[in-house]
Amino acid sequence: MERQGGEGARTGRPRDSRVDASILAATRQVLAETGYVRLTVDAVAARAGVGKAAIYRRYATKQEMVFAATVHSMTLETPADAGSFSADLAALIDDILATLGNPVALVTVPGLLADVTADAGLTARFRQTFVERQRDCVKEVLDRAVRRGELGEAPDLDVVHAMLVGPVFAWLFMMGRQDRGAFAAELAARLAAAFTR
Amino acid sequence: MERQGGEGARTGRPRDSRVDASILAATRQVLAETGYVRLTVDAVAARAGVGKAAIYRRYATKQEMVFAATVHSMTLETPADAGSFSADLAALIDDILATLGNPVALVTVPGLLADVTADAGLTARFRQTFVERQRDCVKEVLDRAVRRGELGEAPDLDVVHAMLVGPVFAWLFMMGRQDRGAFAAELAARLAAAFTR
Amino acid sequence: MERQGGEGARTGRPRDSRVDASILAATRQVLAETGYVRLTVDAVAARAGVGKAAIYRRYATKQEMVFAATVHSMTLETPADAGSFSADLAALIDDILATLGNPVALVTVPGLLADVTADAGLTARFRQTFVERQRDCVKEVLDRAVRRGELGEAPDLDVVHAMLVGPVFAWLFMMGRQDRGAFAAELAARLAAAFTR
Amino acid sequence: MERQGGEGARTGRPRDSRVDASILAATRQVLAETGYVRLTVDAVAARAGVGKAAIYRRYATKQEMVFAATVHSMTLETPADAGSFSADLAALIDDILATLGNPVALVTVPGLLADVTADAGLTARFRQTFVERQRDCVKEVLDRAVRRGELGEAPDLDVVHAMLVGPVFAWLFMMGRQDRGAFAAELAARLAAAFTR
DNA sequence: GTTTAAGCGAGACGGTACGTCCTGTCTTAAC
DNA sequence: GTTAAGACAGGACGTACCGTCTCGCTTAAAC
Known part of the structure; x- marks a missing residue:
């Protein structure tokens, strides 16, 4: 790094x-x-x-510097067990919203992502530090749901990951960004429905 | 423009x-x-x-030039009626994947998005030309499903929009980008489940 | 240039x-x-x-820029015939003192000379623009003296040149630099004596 | 120092x-x-x-370091009595040529002189260590000539000094630098003529 | 024999200038 | 008035060097 x-x-x-x-x-x-x-x-x-x-x-x-300065505040912590799959999902969405939606991240993420995709070294580091870390959190939430019996078999991890991070990213950086709470709640509900039958 | x-x-x-x-x-x-x-x-x-x-x-x-050169190949056409909500969703996902995932878009979208978010004027034009156009396509697909009786009441349009575009974007620009077909199929299936109960 | x-x-x-x-x-x-x-x-x-x-x-x-800005004001004009070899010498010495001893040259010449000697390209240009130009003036003065019969045969041009420019340079940049007029007069007298028998 | x-x-x-x-x-x-x-x-x-x-x-x-490393090989020794004013002059010119014309001095002197003239403290030390030392040697040679009766009255010391060091410097650092022996001989002869009548 | 204070190689530090590159504007002559 | 070519002001980039400082260590003289 x-x-x-x-x-x-x-x-x-x-x-x-x-x-x-x-x-x-x-x-x-x-x-x-x-x-x-x-x-x-x-x-x-x-x-x-x-x-x-x-x-x-x-x-x-410069890109490496910004990466180092911001990526640590944008990586997820493994979320505490919230008791149910849908509660875990809601917590994860809130976390993602918090890491990508804080004031510094809001003005940094699109530019950083652009430079990351243009540089193979940064891409690798970004995958490792940021993406893999998120992926692990998603996996933990899925594993818990399987252990609880809420999910028959775990769905494809990458798809779940993309369906969690992607909508948050799109809402923050492409769309209107109004009423964060309502968006988070609706997204959590829809995702729960998507994966539990 | x-x-x-x-x-x-x-x-x-x-x-x-x-x-x-x-x-x-x-x-x-x-x-x-x-x-x-x-x-x-x-x-x-x-x-x-x-x-x-x-x-x-x-x-x-420069941004406007790139925008002009690429936006036409990145705007969605209203998709033909595929007969069912889930088929419409699959077609829409394929379209989005095609517009954001072609070789030029792959190296353009993150950088363009970065400059767009840093410039209020471009943000407005981007919303109008690109986001609204997508949104209209999503709306059309939802309306069709309501008309067919597949959806009781239409879910929040912004959430659906974010859940369609976001995962594709995340998969293309943040994740491994392997096996596009499998990803598209799985995503379509999950989104259909998410919105039909 | x-x-x-x-x-x-x-x-x-x-x-x-x-x-x-x-x-x-x-x-x-x-x-x-x-x-x-x-x-x-x-x-x-x-x-x-x-x-x-x-x-x-x-x-x-940077060196080329300074060279271009200063060298033109440091090149000699062919001096008007002053009537005698010793008067020509005196005039030439005054000219050299004026070109190397003006306020800008005083703070420029040593540094410029250092960079010129360190750069083969500048050395060549310096020889051509500055040294040869001076040399021609010295030659003209010697030729006049020969034509007037003041000199039996012309002495070695390079030695005369060095004995004209060198002392002025040394006095300006190595020594005390006091009483310019007296120095010029004494130098002119001694050089006249050196070359006329 | x-x-x-x-x-x-x-x-x-x-x-x-x-x-x-x-x-x-x-x-x-x-x-x-x-x-x-x-x-x-x-x-x-x-x-x-x-x-x-x-x-x-x-x-x-850095300047002081270079000064210390090079000045000792560039300071004149009081020349041994060569028997006559003209022989003393020739020896002095050879010494000056040797001190300023050795390989290290050739690439050092112009740069060092530039830095010396730009720094008051170094100027003083340079005068003391280098110029005064040279001046003393010139004075000794002149005194001997006066004692021998070769010179009626001693000429201005600074002018003699400038007429000795200057031409050598000019020939080394501004001109072609060809045939050192011939230059030294001719210079010595001309200077002897300049000061004895 | 300690103690002590300075010297040592290595290299990080703040600062400053370099020469390159790019943006968006302007200027020419040609059409 | 548009064109190709390219000069213009402005400003950021990443490199290099200066003279200073700091680290862990060595070394000789003072105790």
């Missing part, structure tokens, strides 16, 4: 973790203020009180 | 429609070769054998 | 000669204010009200 | 004189390979097998 000194970097002054933190914090601030498209590395460096070299020592490109 | 000479454009040499066509064709070629993120207006002009002024006389920004 | 479009640059917008002039003027201003070592291309561009691209379209490096 | 620990440096590990030597040697090597303008402190440190801190503990700037 980050550039590292490799095995040979055993001596010399170690990286200052306060610099790490201030770069990431500044990235998020500048994102919130200007959005992904208008973010510049100089602005982040100035905001962080850091030289550009300190940034490029850590991240090969 | 395009810039026009307005009322003052009554005299002088008329625009050469071959220039129009070659700009759009060149845009699609350059997109296919380099992707949206690395496309430059100079490259399009050179490929089209056209001056940059000829491009900017027609489109105010 | 300058970058040119070559033979193929017959069409398109021509270079704006006001931009040429304002780059060169700004270069001289910034040189006068900050000296050669601290001159930056951004400062010149800002002062000239010009983009950096306009500068790099004309000059491949 | 060098930074020193001052009065407070009574305890602790003493400086390693092998580090001193290897810095100076590496500086000369890098100079010979890349020239003054392209020499970097990192390159010198790497070549010397030394940390940058070891360099900056000894020299405040």
Whole structure:
């Protein structure tokens, strides 16, 4: 994810973790203020009180920097068992809405996704860090439902995953984005119906 | 969508429609070769054998040019009646997959979406030209199902829309993109289940 | 000397000669204010009200730009016949002192000479534009003296040249630089003695 | 010239004189390979097998380091009495040619002079260490000639100095640099003529 | 023999300039 | 008035270098 000194970097002054933190914090601030498209590395460096070299020592490109600054706040936690499949689904949808719909993510996700799809290295990292993590959460919810006897056999994981994340993404970034609660509730209900017979 | 000479454009040499066509064709070629993120207006002009002024006389920004060059191949046609709600859904999904999943769209959509969300004017045009057009197709399919008596009352149109486009988008641009046919079939089946009880 | 479009640059917008002039003027201003070592291309561009691209379209490096801005004011004119060899020598020394000793040259020449000696292309251009031009002036003065019968046979041109320019350069850039008039007079007298018997 | 620990440096590990030597040697090597303008402190440190801190503990700037590494080979020794004014002049010119014309000096002197003229502190040190030293040698040669009765009264020292060093400098750094021996001989003869009547 | 203070190689740090690239506008001559 | 060509101002990019600082260590003199 980050550039590292490799095995040979055993001596010399170690990286200052306060610099790490201030770069990431500044990235998020500048994102919130200007959005992904208008973010510049100089602005982040100035905001962080850091030289550009300190940034490029850590991240090969602006895209990697933004990725590092935002992806951790966009990855899902395994959701607590809510007692039923439909409650689990509702919780998962709320989580996804929270991770993709917070102010920083709203101005970052489309731009980041564009740059991710244009860069094979970022694509791989994105899959690993973001997509796989989400997928695991979806799998856990499906497994629970199977164990509870709510689902006869687990449906195709990728399809469920796409049907959970996709509508939230579409609603946030392509459509009107009105009445988040109603959307979440309706989506949860429809998805429950889709998978339980 | 395009810039026009307005009322003052009554005299002088008329625009050469071959220039129009070659700009759009060149845009699609350059997109296919380099992707949206690395496309430059100079490259399009050179490929089209056209001056940059000829491009900017027609489109105010690079984004508008790409939008114009790609949106027609990404807008849905109202689907022919396939006889049943579930067949209509399957056809719609196939159409959406075809419009977003063709080679040019694959390298264009994420970047274009990013620029669209960063620009209020483009957002409006995108909604009108692309989203509303899709929405109308979805509405038509739902209306048919209601008329056939397959649906008691029509579900929320935005939710249906998000549940159709979103999963396809997620599958194309975030996930592995393997076995398109199986994905389309499974998605169609699940969506039919979701809305008919 | 300058970058040119070559033979193929017959069409398109021509270079704006006001931009040429304002780059060169700004270069001289910034040189006068900050000296050669601290001159930056951004400062010149800002002062000239010009983009950096306009500068790099004309000059491949900062060094070439400074060369172009200063070398013309440092080349000698063929001196008018002053009536005698010793008067011609005195006039030539005054000219050299004027070209190397004006405020801009004083802060430019050492730095420029350093970069010129480090770059083969600039060395060739420097020889052609500056050194050869000087040499021709020295030759003219010697030829006149031979024609007048003041010199039996012309001494080695390179040695005369070095003995004219060298002391002026040394006095300006290595030594105390006090009482220019006295230095010039004494140098002229000594050189006259050196070459006339 | 060098930074020193001052009065407070009574305890602790003493400086390693092998580090001193290897810095100076590496500086000369890098100079010979890349020239003054392209020499970097990192390159010198790497070549010397030394940390940058070891360099900056000894020299405040890159210029001081180069100055220290090269000035000793560029300072004149008081020349032995060659028996006559003209023989002394010839010997002095040979010495100056040797100090400014050796391979390292050839690629160092112009750059160093440029930085020296741009920095008041270095100018003072340069005058003291280099110029005054040369001046003393010239003075000694003149005094001998006066004592021998070859010169009625000693000419202006600064002018003689400029007329000795200047032509050599000009010939080395501005002109073609061909046939060093012939140049030295002719220059010596002309200078002898210039000062003896 | 400790202790202690400075030296050491390595390399991260803030800052600054470089030369390149791209955008959207403007300017030419030709038609 | 449109065309191809390409210059224009502006501004971000990623690299390189400077002189400083920090890490864990070594080393000699002071105790």
